[in-house]
Amino acid sequence: MKHIIIGTAGHVDHGKTVLIKALTGVDTDRLKEEKERGISIELGFAYLKLASGQTAGIIDVPGHERFIKNMLAGVGGIDIVLLVIAADEGVMPQTREHLDIIQLLNVKRGVVVITKKDLVDEEWLDMVTEDVRDFIKGTVLEKAPLINVSAVSGEGIDELKLVIDQLAADIKENKSAGPPRLPVDRVFTVTGFGTVATGTLLSGQIKTGDNLQIYPAGGVYRVRNLQVHGHKVDTAEAGQRVAINLSGLETSELNRGQVLALSGSLHPAHRLDVKLQYLSSAPKPLKHRARVRVYLGTAEVLGRVILLDREELEPGAETYIQLQMEEPVATARGDHLVIRSYSPMRTIGGGLVIDPTAVKHKRYRDELIEALATAEKGTPTELLEQYLAAGARLYTPSDLISGTGLAAETAASALQDLLDQGRAVELAHEGEKAYLSGRLIAEWTDKIKKALTEYHQKFPLREGYPKEELRSRLFPTLNNKQFQMLLVCLEQNGHIDLHANSVIAHGFIPQPGPALSTGVKRLEEIYLAGMYQPPGWSDAARQAGITKDDQEVLNYLLARGTLVKVADGLFFHQRALSEATNLIKQHLAQRGELLLGEVRDILQTSRKYALPLLEYLDKEKITRRVGDKRVAGRALSDR
Template sequence: MIVGTAGHIDHGKTALVKALTGVDADRLKEEKARGITIDLGYAYSDLGDGRQLGFVDVPGHERFVHNMLAGATGIDAALLIVSAAEGIKPQTVEHLQIIDLLGLDRGVVALTKADLADDDQLLERMAEVETLLAATSLKGAEIVPVSALTGRGVDELKTRLLALGESSKGATGFARLAVDRSFVLSGAGVVVTGTIHAGEIKVDDRLLLTPSGLEARVRSLHAQNRPAEIGRAGERCALNLTGARLSKDAIRRGDWVVSSELHAPTDRLDVELSLLTSEGQPMKHWSPVHVHLGAAHVMGRVALLEGDKLAPGDTALAQLVLDEKVGALAGDRVILRDPSAIRTMAGANVIDPFGPPRNRRSERRLAELAALAEPDSQVLPKLLRLETGFVETGRFGLARNLRPVDVDKLLQAAGGAKLEGFGFLAETLAAARKDIVDTLKAHHEAKPDAPGLQPERLRLALAKRWPPAVFKALLDQEVKARAVMVDGAFLRLPGHSLTLGARDEALWREISAELVRERFKPPRVRDFANAYSVPEPEMRKLLQRLAKVGRVVEVAPDQYFLRPVVAEMIAVAHAFGREFTAAEFRDKLDNGRKVAILILEFFDRHGITIRRGDLRRTVPQKLEQYGPAGAASTAAADR
């Protein structure tokens, strides 16, 4: 467990840590010279049962509160220091406010310099501290008079600290360490120190630095100041890192060392924000603030989501819009200070680390945030019953540092099911299936001579309009179940097909046979009309109907090719394996320059080829836009 000291300057924090651990946490020359803690100091102690307690000695001077915050957000319990000789001071109050805003409810108060006060003074100080704690998360905390000089109360304080228990940080989930120091150690290389907030880090693990994305391998590590093979959540660790682009200057306080699954830098945090009662005036929408999260310190603005002002002592939903990206996850605690960094103003709990830039105040979004504020075990039942009707399981797991198997368990417990990366309630899936089938059925009844609906037209026609990716997952399921059939570019129900009259069917057999024989240079509409003594408008209408169901493709006005032939011609163009000319393409098809140019211009329009002067090249992603290059000679029979 990590214990953080807190309190006013010169109230004896560093001396008390030394009495508890035997280690002087003031490590900088300037700290020694000035007699105050400027930066974070660390010390460790075995308090009697083999477990190591780590102590973070934070600065008590108001000028260095930003350094205090870099250590405070990684601690499990607080050791609040109050001098028996001087009593409560400004930084005592601010540090306690920070402890309260961080939600720390485990702690002990050390009434230091007890040798300088008599019994009456000690009782008076204890009463003052109890009153101060009454409205905070440390209400009821033990108060122990101690003296680092005489040793009074030190053993009792050790016992009280040990009774606080072990770290409550999550052992499950992917690894995540908040960097508060980075330096180069002679003979070892780059070393970072920090607290593991989740998961485990092992020697030889390959990790990423967030937000930079730099790759790093763990060469060796120390956990709680001891050489180890593994560091666990709740332990302070020093990691010796190596990587191709890694250097001391490439890492800064506030970075995270994370498993690759957690690398997702963000600059918009949707939070539940609480403004301190001590603030003299309401916080306005878009107020500039200093934002402290983990060991990071960045500037940002507060976008209030439930009004334009937040009164002192009130809590509301807000979005923190940061000037630079940070690593953040749901459940992280944030401290906000005023633009001049003089005072602590507010605290926040991250609900969604990936807040949207638009519609953040919409009724739908506020309902979603209310559901996301629930604990892991309760969030999905509420989230899946919202108007949206689905959860993106990968994003949900990332935001809360849940492994896929744990997300699946939560989804199952909520009565849901996963479909191509999205979670739904069973009743939602059933309703979506019915909606798809009913919409296609209604279309067939209204337009019996139409082939069906194109996918996007179907999506927009549904009673519930799903986002494209979600609709695709739902549709794929119906296609696999053969409840919906894919017919060229159209979707239809299994019992529906475009049927031609006896005369048109006989005419199509003749036309398709001709299209196979002259597959690279087919006759035009007027040629078919003259050949079979059919009025040209009637012939054109027939071929247009056939194009709608994907049997033929109109490459140029009144110039139709069988669909498999179009796929074959794309394959011919791609087979060059390089840029090619129209003449080379014409020679391969042996169909004359004019028709070859018409085909290539069609390819250009549909992004199948890219033209540069007289040269073209194919686009690999478009090669199967009209299906695989099949045998065109069987096209008529297949139809």
């Protein structure tokens, strides 16, 4: 079933709330202050049962200029708008601003309702009706039905219901694609239940028991209960007005303007790429870096306009811009937004989000403008390919949907086309999948191979480039899991080899170059000559003629197992250690126990070497100390 949201718009005191009461029987003025002042301050909500059986949610938005941000919080996500104009006053300042907002948010279905017809005569009503037709000419509501009503007498109300029903029948059910996303427009507490949040579910489904995250930055909470149209449900669907009871959440932790969505499905950002429409009614050109108020979903955030191809934008013009937000926002491609001037506050423009996680751009670049045009109007395949290549990170399946604004089926089809053509690659590791453009994987592969080649040339004896160092230097935007997925992909394709903590070029074997090979060979001879009384490392390196990078050589010999660290500063050649161990094992097999002095005599060495050797064998469980003696350790006893 389709789920329809109806929103009101219009000047203060033009009868929006009374009209909704006449349509639904519900008084949406819920605050004491609203009752006393006779105007709507906060959003009000009601439900309308249509003759077709369809139930529509209705949002009553405030009309007073001081409460315009509350109006903006309610008008996003509506399917049908009722532009309310009082017959006794006609078009007023907020009527014009609300129509600008309807235009900017691209709400194409609506009804123009002239209320309070009982307060004027026919001649005046005809004159106001003609003025209203002129007023809506050239706007999204130019062809909208125009109905005269009296909410007091009920005249015209049935006709209005019929028209709403007809408009609702033409709306296609296309909101369910993508992960669930609900901009919060109201938060309150219900005794015995706790915190409740309301909003219009823009996409997907929410079910009782789901875990939802608070964006742009917040915790994850379980959905305890759901209500739609005032009734408890197990599942809420896109397009519905939803009340969500969240378990364990304090009201102070959630505010209007935040978004509830699945964990990881949104990526809060400080920059948005936007196609901006600057209103012809704007009083002056919009300058580069102008500070503005941005209304996105139910949020109001301050930001600056970054003009990408000019220094100022004339009223009535359109262009691509970047919004640099003062706080992170969580949005999706295809969302509409409204911009008001910082001071004095008035609506000056709005636009369409093209990239919800944009990177900083260099200005005056033709290729950037072309890329943004493709992102706005390209085919699904073009759009997805550009999105995959735009950011220096990997994208999950849910990213592809939220970031491009494509329906899940459309995104999956476009992705398969790109995979088949080699223009995208799939990376998989430990049951998870991510995607990257074919162009980027080629660039990243070359970058990593070049870095490894340079590293091996500089450090030919090291076992490999440390993973974390490589990630932080070349791919700081990738987290450890994403970087591992990339490395696994490159290893599977034969470009690199992986160790536990390092990366090497495919087939690389650490070995000394011509300048070092003689010294390394001499070192082995020196340690074998010393056998059970090995020299100190510095002395041995000096004897071998290794005066530079001696620590690199030591690490190389240790990694190969040529030398074994027995104690701090004490290294045995592996052959000497093996022979010493065998001699000690033979003694234990014959006598069952061993004294330090006996080790000294067996190996013809001194206490200086015998004691650390025994302690090393204790750690390896070859021997076990019992008082002043050693007996066979577990490694021998288990044989």
